[in-house]
Amino acid sequence: MLGKLTVIILALGLLAMPVQAADAKTIYLTFDDGPLFGTANILKVLDAEKVPATLFMVGLHVEASAEHKALMEQAKGMDLITVGNHSYTHANNHYKRFYSSTREVVDDLEKATGVLGLTAPVHARLPGRDVFRLPNLSRDDFGIGKAEDGKERPDFNAVAAVGYEIYGWDHEWSHESTGKPIQSVEQLLTEIDAKFLANREVERGNLILLMHDEMFQDHFDGTANLTALIAGLKQRGYAFGHIADYDN
Numbered sequence: 024m025l026g027k028l029t030v031i032i033l034a035l036g037l038l039a040m041p042v043q044a045a046d047a048k049t050i051y052l053t054f055d056d057g058p059l060f061g062t063a064n065i066l067k068v069l070d071a072e073k074v075p076a077t078l079f080m081v082g083l084h085v086e087a088s089a090e091h092k093a094l095m096e097q098a099k100g101m102d103l104i105t106v107g108n109h110s111y112t113h114a115n116n117h118y119k120r121f122y123s124s125t126r127e128v129v130d131d132l133e134k135a136t137g138v139l140g141l142t143a144p145v146h147a148r149l150p151g152r153d154v155f156r157l158p159n160l161s162r163d164d165f166g167i168g169k170a171e172d173g174k175e176r177p178d179f180n181a182v183a184a185v186g187y188e189i190y191g192w193d194h195e196w197s198h199e200s201t202g203k204p205i206q207s208v209e210q211l212l213t214e215i216d217a218k219f220l221a222n223r224e225v226e227r228g229n230l231i232l233l234m235h236d237e238m239f240q241d242h243f244d245g246t247a248n249l250t251a252l253i254a255g256l257k258q259r260g261y262a263f264g265h266i267a268d269y270d271n
Protein backbone atom coordinates (compact mmCIF):
# COMPACT_ATOMS: atom_id res chain seq x y z
CA MET A 24 0.00 0.00 0.00
CA LEU A 25 1.30 3.39 -0.86
CA GLY A 26 1.26 5.92 1.92
CA LYS A 27 -0.51 9.21 1.39
CA LEU A 28 2.81 11.06 1.38
CA THR A 29 4.26 8.69 -1.27
CA VAL A 30 1.24 9.31 -3.49
CA ILE A 31 1.67 13.06 -3.13
CA ILE A 32 5.38 12.82 -3.93
CA LEU A 33 4.65 10.63 -6.99
CA ALA A 34 2.00 13.08 -8.16
CA LEU A 35 4.38 16.02 -7.76
CA GLY A 36 7.01 14.06 -9.68
CA LEU A 37 4.58 13.53 -12.57
CA LEU A 38 3.74 17.23 -12.61
CA ALA A 39 7.41 18.10 -12.78
CA MET A 40 8.06 15.89 -15.82
CA PRO A 41 8.37 17.76 -19.10
CA VAL A 42 5.11 17.21 -20.93
CA GLN A 43 6.76 16.25 -24.20
CA ALA A 44 9.53 14.00 -22.92
CA ALA A 45 7.74 10.72 -23.56
CA ASP A 46 6.44 11.54 -27.00
CA ALA A 47 8.42 14.41 -28.46
CA LYS A 48 7.48 14.90 -32.08
CA THR A 49 9.88 16.32 -34.60
CA ILE A 50 9.21 17.82 -38.01
CA TYR A 51 11.86 17.90 -40.71
CA LEU A 52 11.06 20.65 -43.20
CA THR A 53 12.30 19.76 -46.70
CA PHE A 54 12.03 21.77 -49.90
CA ASP A 55 12.70 20.17 -53.29
CA ASP A 56 13.73 21.26 -56.78
CA GLY A 57 15.36 24.62 -56.05
CA PRO A 58 16.86 26.97 -56.70
CA LEU A 59 13.64 28.23 -58.31
CA PHE A 60 11.20 31.09 -57.99
CA GLY A 61 10.11 30.78 -54.37
CA THR A 62 13.53 29.87 -52.97
CA ALA A 63 14.33 33.45 -51.92
CA ASN A 64 11.09 33.64 -49.89
CA ILE A 65 11.87 30.31 -48.20
CA LEU A 66 15.30 31.55 -47.13
CA LYS A 67 13.84 34.80 -45.87
CA VAL A 68 11.25 33.02 -43.70
CA LEU A 69 13.69 30.39 -42.39
CA ASP A 70 16.10 33.13 -41.42
CA ALA A 71 13.37 35.03 -39.58
CA GLU A 72 11.91 31.97 -37.83
CA LYS A 73 15.26 30.40 -36.94
CA VAL A 74 14.23 26.82 -37.65
CA PRO A 75 16.30 24.14 -39.41
CA ALA A 76 15.35 22.89 -42.87
CA THR A 77 16.79 21.04 -45.82
CA LEU A 78 16.75 22.26 -49.40
CA PHE A 79 17.27 19.40 -51.84
CA MET A 80 18.59 21.19 -54.92
CA VAL A 81 18.86 20.26 -58.58
CA GLY A 82 22.24 20.78 -60.30
CA LEU A 83 20.73 22.07 -63.53
CA HIS A 84 18.67 24.64 -61.62
CA VAL A 85 21.79 25.93 -59.88
CA GLU A 86 23.45 26.38 -63.27
CA ALA A 87 20.42 28.12 -64.79
CA SER A 88 21.56 31.64 -63.84
CA ALA A 89 23.83 33.65 -61.59
CA GLU A 90 20.81 34.43 -59.38
CA HIS A 91 20.08 30.74 -58.91
CA LYS A 92 23.68 30.07 -57.99
CA ALA A 93 23.61 32.96 -55.53
CA LEU A 94 20.53 31.48 -53.85
CA MET A 95 22.37 28.20 -53.39
CA GLU A 96 25.37 30.01 -51.90
CA GLN A 97 23.08 31.97 -49.60
CA ALA A 98 21.42 28.74 -48.39
CA LYS A 99 24.78 27.07 -47.83
CA GLY A 100 25.89 30.04 -45.74
CA MET A 101 22.94 29.74 -43.33
CA ASP A 102 23.72 27.78 -40.15
CA LEU A 103 20.37 26.05 -39.81
CA ILE A 104 20.04 25.06 -43.44
CA THR A 105 21.25 21.84 -45.01
CA VAL A 106 21.66 21.86 -48.77
CA GLY A 107 21.04 18.39 -50.14
CA ASN A 108 21.46 16.69 -53.50
CA HIS A 109 18.33 16.15 -55.61
CA SER A 110 20.26 14.99 -58.72
CA TYR A 111 21.67 16.95 -61.63
CA THR A 112 18.92 16.43 -64.22
CA HIS A 113 15.92 15.55 -62.02
CA ALA A 114 15.74 12.50 -64.33
CA ASN A 115 14.43 14.94 -66.97
CA ASN A 116 11.15 13.93 -65.33
CA HIS A 117 11.28 10.49 -67.03
CA TYR A 118 11.73 8.38 -63.96
CA LYS A 119 11.35 4.84 -65.29
CA ARG A 120 13.92 5.52 -67.98
CA PHE A 121 16.27 7.20 -65.50
CA TYR A 122 16.14 4.28 -63.07
CA SER A 123 16.76 1.75 -65.84
CA SER A 124 20.50 2.53 -65.63
CA THR A 125 22.22 2.26 -62.28
CA ARG A 126 25.37 3.85 -63.72
CA GLU A 127 23.38 6.84 -64.99
CA VAL A 128 21.70 7.36 -61.63
CA VAL A 129 24.98 7.30 -59.71
CA ASP A 130 26.75 9.54 -62.25
CA ASP A 131 23.88 12.03 -62.19
CA LEU A 132 24.02 12.28 -58.40
CA GLU A 133 27.80 12.64 -58.46
CA LYS A 134 27.59 15.42 -61.04
CA ALA A 135 25.13 17.31 -58.83
CA THR A 136 27.40 16.88 -55.82
CA GLY A 137 30.12 18.63 -57.82
CA VAL A 138 27.87 21.48 -58.97
CA LEU A 139 26.49 21.97 -55.46
CA GLY A 140 29.97 21.76 -53.95
CA LEU A 141 28.88 19.27 -51.28
CA THR A 142 31.16 17.13 -49.17
CA ALA A 143 30.45 13.83 -47.45
CA PRO A 144 28.17 12.90 -45.91
CA VAL A 145 25.90 14.08 -48.72
CA HIS A 146 22.21 14.12 -47.90
CA ALA A 147 20.19 13.21 -50.96
CA ARG A 148 16.68 12.71 -52.22
CA LEU A 149 16.20 10.79 -55.43
CA PRO A 150 14.02 12.52 -58.03
CA GLY A 151 10.47 11.20 -58.21
CA ARG A 152 10.95 8.49 -55.62
CA ASP A 153 10.01 8.33 -51.94
CA VAL A 154 13.04 6.27 -50.90
CA PHE A 155 14.09 5.82 -47.32
CA ARG A 156 17.46 4.24 -46.70
CA LEU A 157 17.36 2.56 -43.33
CA PRO A 158 19.83 -0.03 -42.06
CA ASN A 159 19.47 -3.02 -44.36
CA LEU A 160 16.29 -1.71 -45.82
CA SER A 161 15.36 0.57 -48.65
CA ARG A 162 11.76 1.53 -48.67
CA ASP A 163 10.65 2.85 -51.98
CA ASP A 164 7.84 4.78 -53.53
CA PHE A 165 4.53 3.23 -52.62
CA GLY A 166 3.26 4.42 -55.99
CA ILE A 167 5.37 2.10 -58.10
CA GLY A 168 4.54 -1.53 -58.75
CA LYS A 169 6.41 -4.57 -57.52
CA ALA A 170 8.14 -5.19 -60.86
CA GLU A 171 9.41 -1.61 -61.07
CA ASP A 172 10.42 -1.77 -57.42
CA GLY A 173 12.55 -4.82 -58.21
CA LYS A 174 14.25 -2.99 -61.07
CA GLU A 175 14.96 0.19 -59.14
CA ARG A 176 16.12 -1.29 -55.85
CA PRO A 177 19.65 -1.95 -57.20
CA ASP A 178 19.86 1.77 -58.10
CA PHE A 179 18.87 2.86 -54.60
CA ASN A 180 21.38 0.44 -53.12
CA ALA A 181 24.13 1.61 -55.49
CA VAL A 182 23.56 5.26 -54.51
CA ALA A 183 23.67 4.35 -50.81
CA ALA A 184 26.77 2.21 -51.39
CA VAL A 185 28.76 5.19 -52.68
CA GLY A 186 28.00 7.06 -49.48
CA TYR A 187 24.78 9.04 -49.96
CA GLU A 188 22.27 9.35 -47.15
CA ILE A 189 18.90 8.98 -48.89
CA TYR A 190 15.68 10.45 -47.55
CA GLY A 191 12.07 10.01 -48.55
CA TRP A 192 9.16 11.83 -46.97
CA ASP A 193 6.24 11.02 -44.69
CA HIS A 194 3.85 13.69 -45.83
CA GLU A 195 3.58 16.19 -48.65
CA TRP A 196 2.19 19.68 -48.86
CA SER A 197 0.89 19.05 -52.35
CA HIS A 198 0.73 21.50 -55.21
CA GLU A 199 -0.86 21.92 -58.61
CA SER A 200 1.28 21.78 -61.75
CA THR A 201 1.49 25.59 -61.61
CA GLY A 202 3.08 25.32 -58.15
CA LYS A 203 -0.06 26.53 -56.33
CA PRO A 204 -0.42 24.81 -52.93
CA ILE A 205 -3.42 22.48 -52.68
CA GLN A 206 -4.06 22.23 -48.93
CA SER A 207 -4.54 25.35 -46.83
CA VAL A 208 -2.07 25.76 -43.95
CA GLU A 209 -4.84 24.74 -41.51
CA GLN A 210 -5.64 21.61 -43.51
CA LEU A 211 -1.98 20.67 -43.67
CA LEU A 212 -1.56 21.10 -39.89
CA THR A 213 -4.61 18.89 -39.30
CA GLU A 214 -3.15 16.23 -41.61
CA ILE A 215 0.19 16.30 -39.79
CA ASP A 216 -1.54 15.91 -36.41
CA ALA A 217 -3.55 12.99 -37.78
CA LYS A 218 -0.49 11.29 -39.23
CA PHE A 219 1.28 11.38 -35.88
CA LEU A 220 -1.85 10.16 -34.09
CA ALA A 221 -2.11 7.18 -36.44
CA ASN A 222 1.64 6.44 -36.14
CA ARG A 223 1.97 6.63 -39.90
CA GLU A 224 5.49 8.08 -39.90
CA VAL A 225 8.38 5.82 -40.99
CA GLU A 226 10.45 6.65 -37.89
CA ARG A 227 8.23 6.94 -34.83
CA GLY A 228 7.91 10.55 -33.67
CA ASN A 229 9.71 11.94 -36.72
CA LEU A 230 7.88 13.34 -39.72
CA ILE A 231 9.64 14.45 -42.88
CA LEU A 232 7.51 17.03 -44.64
CA LEU A 233 7.97 17.45 -48.40
CA MET A 234 7.34 20.80 -50.02
CA HIS A 235 8.53 22.32 -53.29
CA ASP A 236 10.25 25.68 -53.70
CA GLU A 237 7.89 26.80 -56.46
CA MET A 238 4.96 26.79 -53.99
CA PHE A 239 6.40 29.76 -52.14
CA GLN A 240 6.32 32.35 -54.91
CA ASP A 241 4.83 35.74 -54.12
CA HIS A 242 1.65 35.14 -56.13
CA PHE A 243 0.88 32.09 -53.98
CA ASP A 244 1.47 34.10 -50.77
CA GLY A 245 4.59 32.03 -50.19
CA THR A 246 6.05 34.11 -47.39
CA ALA A 247 2.78 34.33 -45.45
CA ASN A 248 1.97 30.64 -45.93
CA LEU A 249 5.35 29.36 -44.78
CA THR A 250 5.36 31.75 -41.82
CA ALA A 251 1.89 30.54 -40.83
CA LEU A 252 2.90 26.89 -41.18
CA ILE A 253 5.94 27.29 -38.95
CA ALA A 254 3.91 29.28 -36.40
CA GLY A 255 1.25 26.55 -36.37
CA LEU A 256 3.83 23.80 -35.87
CA LYS A 257 5.49 25.76 -33.07
CA GLN A 258 2.15 26.40 -31.41
CA ARG A 259 1.42 22.66 -31.40
CA GLY A 260 4.72 22.02 -29.63
CA TYR A 261 6.46 20.20 -32.47
CA ALA A 262 10.24 20.38 -32.57
CA PHE A 263 12.16 21.09 -35.77
CA GLY A 264 14.97 18.69 -36.68
CA HIS A 265 18.13 18.77 -38.74
CA ILE A 266 18.04 16.09 -41.41
CA ALA A 267 21.49 14.88 -40.30
CA ASP A 268 19.93 13.90 -36.97
CA TYR A 269 17.18 11.84 -38.62
CA ASP A 270 17.84 8.18 -37.91
CA ASN A 271 18.38 7.24 -41.54
Ligand SMILES: [Zn+2]
Nearest residue numbers: 055056150151
Ligand atom coordinates in the same frame (compact mmCIF):
# COMPACT_ATOMS: atom_id res chain seq x y z
ZN1 LIG B 1 11.90 16.81 -57.26
